[in-house]
Amino acid sequence: MTGHAERAARFAADEPRAHWHDQALWFVRLKRDRMAAAVPEWEALRERAAAVKAHARARLADYLEQFEREATRRGLRVHWARDADEHNAVVHRILSERGVTRVVKSKSMLTEECHLNPYLQARGIEVVDTDLGERIVQLAGEPPSHIVLPAIHKKKEEIGELFHRTLGTAAGASDPTYLTQAARAHLREKFLAAQAGLTGVNFAIAETGGIVVCTNEGNADMGTHLPPLHVACMGVEKIVPRLADLSVFLRLLARSATGQPVTTYTTHFHAPRPGGELHVVIVDNGRSRLLAEEEFRGALACIRCGACMNTCPVFRRSGGYSYAWTIPGPIGSVLAPGRDPAAHGSLPFASSLCGSCDAVCPVKIPLHDQLLARRREVVRAGGQPLAKRLAMRAGAWVLGHRALYELAGRLARLALRRLPRALLYGRWNAWGRQRELPAAPAESFRDAWRRARGGGRG
Amino acid sequence: MGSREEILAALRRAAPPDPGLPSEPVRGTPYADLALQLGEAVQAVGGAFQRVPDAAALREAVAALAARLEARRVVSRVPEAGAGTAGEAGPADVADPHELEGVDLAVVPGRFAVAENGAVWVAGEDLGHRAVFVIAQHLALVVPAAEIVNDLHEAYARIRFDGPGFGLFVAGPSKTADIEQALVIGAHGARSCTVFLVG
Numbered sequence: 001m002t003g004h005a006e007r008a009a010r011f012a013a014d015e016p017r018a019h020w021h022d023q024a025l026w027f028v029r030l031k032r033d034r035m036a037a038a039v040p041e042w043e044a045l046r047e048r049a050a051a052v053k054a055h056a057r058a059r060l061a062d063y064l065e066q067f068e069r070e071a072t073r074r075g076l077r078v079h080w081a082r083d084a085d086e087h088n089a090v091v092h093r094i095l096s097e098r099g100v101t102r103v104v105k106s107k108s109m110l111t112e113e114c115h116l117n118p119y120l121q122a123r124g125i126e127v128v129d130t131d132l133g134e135r136i137v138q139l140a141g142e143p144p145s146h147i148v149l150p151a152i153h154k155k156k157e158e159i160g161e162l163f164h165r166t167l168g169t170a171a172g173a174s175d176p177t178y179l180t181q182a183a184r185a186h187l188r189e190k191f192l193a194a195q196a197g198l199t200g201v202n203f204a205i206a207e208t209g210g211i212v213v214c215t216n217e218g219n220a221d222m223g224t225h226l227p228p229l230h231v232a233c234m235g236v237e238k239i240v241p242r243l244a245d246l247s248v249f250l251r252l253l254a255r256s257a258t259g260q261p262v263t264t265y266t267t268h269f270h271a272p273r274p275g276g277e278l279h280v281v282i283v284d285n286g287r288s289r290l291l292a293e294e295e296f297r298g299a300l301a302c303i304r305c306g307a308c309m310n311t312c313p314v315f316r317r318s319g320g321y322s323y324a325w326t327i328p329g330p331i332g333s334v335l336a337p338g339r340d341p342a343a344h345g346s347l348p349f350a351s352s353l354c355g356s357c358d359a360v361c362p363v364k365i366p367l368h369d370q371l372l373a374r375r376r377e378v379v380r381a382g383g384q385p386l387a388k389r390l391a392m393r394a395g396a397w398v399l400g401h402r403a404l405y406e407l408a409g410r411l412a413r414l415a416l417r418r419l420p421r422a423l424l425y426g427r428w429n430a431w432g433r434q435r436e437l438p439a440a441p442a443e444s445f446r447d448a449w450r451r452a453r454g455g456g457r458g
Numbered sequence: 459m460g461s462r463e464e465i466l467a468a469l470r471r472a473a474p475p476d477p478g479l480p481s482e483p484v485r486g487t488p489y490a491d492l493a494l495q496l497g498e499a500v501q502a503v504g505g506a507f508q509r510v511p512d513a514a515a516l517r518e519a520v521a522a523l524a525a526r527l528e529a530r531r532v533v534s535r536v537p538e539a540g541a542g543t544a545g546e547a548g549p550a551d552v553a554d555p556h557e558l559e560g561v562d563l564a565v566v567p568g569r570f571a572v573a574e575n576g577a578v579w580v581a582g583e584d585l586g587h588r589a590v591f592v593i594a595q596h597l598a599l600v601v602p603a604a605e606i607v608n609d610l611h612e613a614y615a616r617i618r619f620d621g622p623g624f625g626l627f628v629a630g631p632s633k634t635a636d637i638e639q640a641l642v643i644g645a646h647g648a649r650s651c652t653v654f655l656v657g
Contacts, residue, residue: 041486055480058474061467132634149635179637219646221591221626221647222593262503262627265592269623288472
């Protein structure tokens with residue numbers, strides 16, 4: 001079966017591109033660092049965000065009911081969906097009952113997760129993704145490769161070629177400003193012609209019954225203030241208890257995501273526009289199951305900033321598609337195996353467990369603990385390849401027997417010194433690919449210890 | 459059992475113990491000079507910042523901006539900033555927000571500005587059509603100098619959702635970095651955003 005390692009190998013085979021991808025994301029990580037360092041109370045904000053989310057998780061049902069009550073009072077219409085199918089059916093029913101055939105959509109990972117676009121398109125509704133990165137991958141017929149930077153895997157020349165083919169831009173043009181302006185003109189037509197706007201939800205406020213949507217481009221605003229119908233889709237975990245809690249999350253979100261102090265547009269919807277309708281679809285789709293898992297429920301705190309991806313040494317060098325799931329990177333590797341352990345069992349191993357993701361996560365999700373715990377699940381379920389199972393068993397046996405361990409050490413040092421390169425770096429040795437094995441030390445630590453202690457047993 | 463009841467029941471069954479909701483207020487680091495910090499923050503998010511002493515100076519500054527942008531169609535929601543293009547009514551007066559397509563410059567009041575991040579709070583009741591701040595090619599935000607808060611914590615203490623139930627923070631012009639992380643100003647919304655601080 002193809003797992004993350006095989007897919008990552010395909011991405012890494014193009015070494016200059018893998019390096020470029022790594023650098024592009026590291027650039028975002030550095031911007032995030034500068035922003036975080038400029039806020040003296042950064043750690044207190046992270047603590048507070050984690051505490052608010054932990055409380056909200058414990059009272060999710062109560063807060064959702066409160067949200068529904070307040071939202072309804074303000075003229076929003078609230079719908080509930082157990083899973084992706086029901087979500088898609090609800091959205092389709094709202095659109096089709098109003099004769100809508102042209103929809104503009106701003107970024108929503110939930111609708112990606114539910115595969116809403118193909119569902120609506122199969123029923124005769126045109127869905128245009130309007131975030132520039134999302135429009136690029138939509139025109140290319142691909143899914144996003146990153147939750148905040150959907151087209152981060154594409155070079156500007158490739159986007160130029162794609163736009164030349166689909167939007168009629170000049171052949172060979174690849175200037176980002178030129179291409180962005182072409183997309184602006186193309187999408188403005190779509191905005192003006194749309195009969196409905198679909199959005200995700202960054203935060204839903206139980207206290208006030210409103211929702212908040214954040215964008216830099218203004219696409220959620222263009223998409224929702226022109227047509228009379230706005231449909232917003234949210235996972236149950238998007239709830240925050242109070243309006244004032246937003247200050248904590250908004251100070252963290254954009255700084256963590258792109259190294260900006262705040263997104264350009266942070267739009268608070270607390271009523272439909274005059275003469276219009278605002279529908280909110282609240283979706284479970286596996287989230288209540290995740291809430292029941294003690295070791296993993298903390299992952300529900302995720303505010304989808306993407307910082308764990310930008311910092312992850314594996315993500316940066318393997319690309320979003322190597323995860324083969326809607327949410328890639330460390331957080332995706334925790335979430336995906338909970339949905340389908342057989343399909344996503346390799347993801348928790350796509351990590352060096354360096355803990356960098358924990359260090360940048362604005363809501364303090366213990367990602368590397370969770371990755372380790374997911375590995376344990378996969379191993380217990382027998383989801384490891386035979387070769388790895390046998391190697392692990394052999395390793396455990398050697399490590400459990402002192403004499404064997406000492407012998408293995410001596411043999412390894414001997415092999416490193418004496419064996420010909422061709423043999424040492426043969427196909428069997430995954431550790432010898434793209435890296436040099438360490439030089440064999442003259443003696444083991446154990447030998448050095450014995451010598452220093454004058455021959456006593458260590 | 460309907461989906462609503464089923465979801466709520468599942469969430470209640472799975473709910474962990476409640477660690478309690480932290481209630482002590484969160485405070486940011488106070489800035490010594492709010493207006494100075496605001497100006498820097500607005501420019502850091504790609505906006506332009508101009509302080510004017512009074513309404514007369516504001517009118518002049520807005521007129522100069524419109525001239526610089528060669529704006530033919532100006533919509534003003536700030537009477538003190540001028541009336542907008544002759545013959546052009548405010549956006550409340552067009553029947554359909556689609557008619558705002560083609561507006562070159564929208565002048566919109568901000569209730570207050572946030573020194574920490576350069577964001578300006580725009581209240582729905584000040585807009586007429588909601589779309590006006592995003593559909594216009596350029597945006598000018600007018601904020602009284604007395605109305606600057608330190609950070610988002612102070613900001614939310616002031617925000618209420620009565621009336622039209624709509625409001626937003628605007629921080630600089632529309633922007634994107636979706637093509638190779640190259641920052642491009644003017645993605646879908648305003649191509650420029652000027653904050654006028656009055657007083």
